[in-house]
Amino acid sequence: MTTPAPRTNPAEPEHIAISKSRGIKIDWADGHHSDYSLALLRDKCPCATCTGAHGTTPEPSNYQAGGKEPFPMFKPALRMTQVEEMGRYAIRIVWSDGHSTGIYSYDHLLAICPCEACRAKAKDAAAG
Numbered sequence: 001m002t003t004p005a006p007r008t009n010p011a012e013p014e015h016i017a018i019s020k021s022r023g024i025k026i027d028w029a030d031g032h033h034s035d036y037s038l039a040l041l042r043d044k045c046p047c048a049t050c051t052g053a054h055g056t057t058p059e060p061s062n063y064q065a066g067g068k069e070p071f072p073m074f075k076p077a078l079r080m081t082q083v084e085e086m087g088r089y090a091i092r093i094v095w096s097d098g099h100s101t102g103i104y105s106y107d108h109l110l111a112i113c114p115c116e117a118c119r120a121k122a123k124d125a126a127a128g
Contacts, residue, residue, distance in 0.1 A: 011106040016091075020080040024091075026109065034113040038078050042095060044112045045102035 012029040023037045045051075082094035086103055094100040110118075 011110045013106060018080070018083050020083075021077070024083075024109075028110065032110075032113070032115075034109065034115060034118075036109070036112075036114065038080065040112070040114055041080075041093065041104070042078060042097075042099075044108075045093075045099065046104060046108050047099075047101040049101060050099075 013026045014029050015027040017025040021038075023035065023041065025036070026034045028034065076096065079096040080093050081096055082100075084092045084094075086092050090103045090105040090108075092100070092103050
C-alpha cells in the first residue's frame with residue numbers, strides 16, 4: 001500500500017519576485033499567479049491599525065487609483081524599503097511612509113489576489 005503524496009497548500013508560494021518600486025509577484029504551489037501593485041498591498045495592509053482592530057477608525061488610503069491628494073506633485077513615491085520573510089507563513093513589509101506593522105500572511109495575500117478569476121470568485125461569494 002502506498003501513502004498518497006501530501007496535498008499542496010494553495011496558499012504556499014513557490015516563487016516570490018519582489019520589486020521595491022513596483023510590487024510583488026507570486027507563483028503559488030497550485031499553479032495560480034498573483035501580481036500585487038504597491039498601492040494594493042499598502043491599501044490592504046492587515047495590521048490592527050489599518051483594519052481598525054484597535055477600535056479606531058482607519059484613515060482612508062489615498063494610494064489606490066482614484067484617491068484624492070491635495071498636492072499630488074509633492075507626495076513622495078510609495079516604495080517598499082524592506083521585505084522580510086516571517087517563518088514559512090508570511091512576509092512583513094516596511095514602507096517608505098514609515099509604516100511597518102503589517103504582516104501579510106500567504107492566506108491573506110491569496111485572499112486579496114487582484115486577478116480577474118479571484119475578483120469574480122470574491123464577487124460571487126459576496127452575492128452569495
